[in-house]
Amino acid sequence: MLLTISTTHQPATDLGYLLHKNPARLQSVDIAYGQAHVFYPEATLTRCTAALLLDIDTVALVRSHRGPAGEGFALEQYVNDRPYAASSFLSTALVKAFNTAMNGTCKDRPELPDTRLPLEATVAALPAANAEQLHRLFEPLGYEVETDAHPLDPTVPAWGESRYYTLRLRHSTCRLRDLLTHLYVLVPVLDNDKHYWIGPAEVEKLLHRGAEWLPQHPDREFITRRYLRFAEYVNPTLKRLLTAEEAATDDVSGTGLPVAQTVIPDEKVTGTTQVGSEGNAEPATEKQKLHDLRLARIAEQIRRVGAKRVLDLGCGEGKLVRLLLQQPQIEHILGMDVSYQELVRAQERLHFAEMPPRQRERLTLVQGSLLYHDPRLAGYDAAAVVEVIEHLDESRLVAFELVLFARARPGIVLLTTPNATYNQKFEKLSAGQFRHSDHRFEWTETQFAAWASAVAERHGYRVRVEPLGPEDAQVGAPSQLAVFERVG
Numbered sequence: 001m002l003l004t005i006s007t008t009h010q011p012a013t014d015l016g017y018l019l020h021k022n023p024a025r026l027q028s029v030d031i032a033y034g035q036a037h038v039f040y041p042e043a044t045l046t047r048c049t050a051a052l053l054l055d056i057d058t059v060a061l062v063r064s065h066r067g068p069a070g071e072g073f074a075l076e077q078y079v080n081d082r083p084y085a086a087s088s089f090l091s092t093a094l095v096k097a098f099n100t101a102m103n104g105t106c107k108d109r110p111e112l113p114d115t116r117l118p119l120e121a122t123v124a125a126l127p128a129a130n131a132e133q134l135h136r137l138f139e140p141l142g143y144e145v146e147t148d149a150h151p152l153d154p155t156v157p158a159w160g161e162s163r164y165y166t167l168r169l170r171h172s173t174c175r176l177r178d179l180l181t182h183l184y185v186l187v188p189v190l191d192n193d194k195h196y197w198i199g200p201a202e203v204e205k206l207l208h209r210g211a212e213w214l215p216q217h218p219d220r221e222f223i224t225r226r227y228l229r230f231a232e233y234v235n236p237t238l239k240r241l242l243t244a245e246e247a248a249t250d251d252v253s254g255t256g257l258p259v260a261q262t263v264i265p266d267e268k269v270t271g272t273t274q275v276g277s278e279g280n281a282e283p284a285t286e287k288q289k290l291h292d293l294r295l296a297r298i299a300e301q302i303r304r305v306g307a308k309r310v311l312d313l314g315c316g317e318g319k320l321v322r323l324l325l326q327q328p329q330i331e332h333i334l335g336m337d338v339s340y341q342e343l344v345r346a347q348e349r350l351h352f353a354e355m356p357p358r359q360r361e362r363l364t365l366v367q368g369s370l371l372y373h374d375p376r377l378a379g380y381d382a383a384a385v386v387e388v389i390e391h392l393d394e395s396r397l398v399a400f401e402l403v404l405f406a407r408a409r410p411g412i413v414l415l416t417t418p419n420a421t422y423n424q425k426f427e428k429l430s431a432g433q434f435r436h437s438d439h440r441f442e443w444t445e446t447q448f449a450a451w452a453s454a455v456a457e458r459h460g461y462r463v464r465v466e467p468l469g470p471e472d473a474q475v476g477a478p479s480q481l482a483v484f485e486r487v488g
């Protein structure tokens, strides 16, 4: 069983600091049924690779009755894939060998664990149902995924492929601890043999190691089920995962994560939504008016460019979706939000269940996070991102930028965010406070324009930034809109 991790970050030998393992030495740790060895096949200033090799003692495994279950033929206890394929033993070895790195600490270079590096990981032999499964598990986490299928026996091609793949993951801006944590959780998910015992401790491990990414993963339910194996733990754990999501986003609850399809034709916008309520500094009616204006302006721009396929990212309860459905030129709308509860609300407000089938086919509502690469977002003419970025941690905007502008690349992006300078007009708000309790930042016009033009420059877009809402001579407009157009 071999895992290698490489970086071209400079100096690449920083990898040794991060892993707390000196590149010049071979180091070994004992694990339950064998040993894990760490060594560096290459360690130069421009490229460094660390290898984790597991040496599993199958005889010790049999003696402990932890080998593959007694099904199959008698020799299977002794002759099996455990020493060669990545399994839950890899996870055990990861925490044993790289515990400090996984916890994000580095005594000598405290800034390193938070540094995003170009990283590449290769798992030599990983069992999977098919290559698609590997793409589904790792791509939403931002990795470029490459798989090589291995034949059952290279000398007998007629036998076809085995269930083992070499998996290569590439990420241009990844914290090492995230890579280790993703492997720690996802490798056992792929491992079909029930050779490890699942108890309450496994629930805690999953929640701990998955805290920062699992709640937003589109396959989190599958991952939880496969990781925990036993139904009695699965549902309570899913509930707790969703509670974690609630803390991380606007408001999320419920269980399950259906990908719903929705639409409603000609119900009028009622304005009965709860904008301007709790956690909000703007007076309700003013905020409502501003929001309607914002949405009308975006809908109008989408109509003007004649977009046929439109994304509404962070669609919330579907107010923009409702306006877009009234535009006959639009063939398909994909509304995405990280919050399950918002999506359920959108379905209700749009009266999805009562919709005529042809209308329904024009709309898909999906749960997903804008911080993770999502192939479903590719191939659209326009994307609206209305009052969403300020809900993302500023440090994660890099991920958002890559997901939208580098990977999805819609023809036009209409993105709005509050104008921080305008906040002094809100009586309830003291200096330095944000308009909404979930806002992670609010930008002045200068800050927004600087970000927008840097993003446009990096990804081949042209951008213009416009004030949104009634302008005040001193502090400008309450909101601001950036219109990005893909060049070429």
Ligand code: SAH
Binding pocket: 249, 250, 251, 313, 314, 315, 316, 317, 318, 319, 320, 336, 337, 338, 339, 342, 368, 369, 370, 371, 385, 386, 387, 388, 391, 392
């Ligand atoms: N665009 C809507 C909702 C804005 S509120 C409107 O203008 O009415 C912000 C929305 O962003 C919320 O629905 C929230 O759930 C969603 N959101 C927050 N973080 C997100 C993420 N990482 N990915 C996708 N949506 C997210």
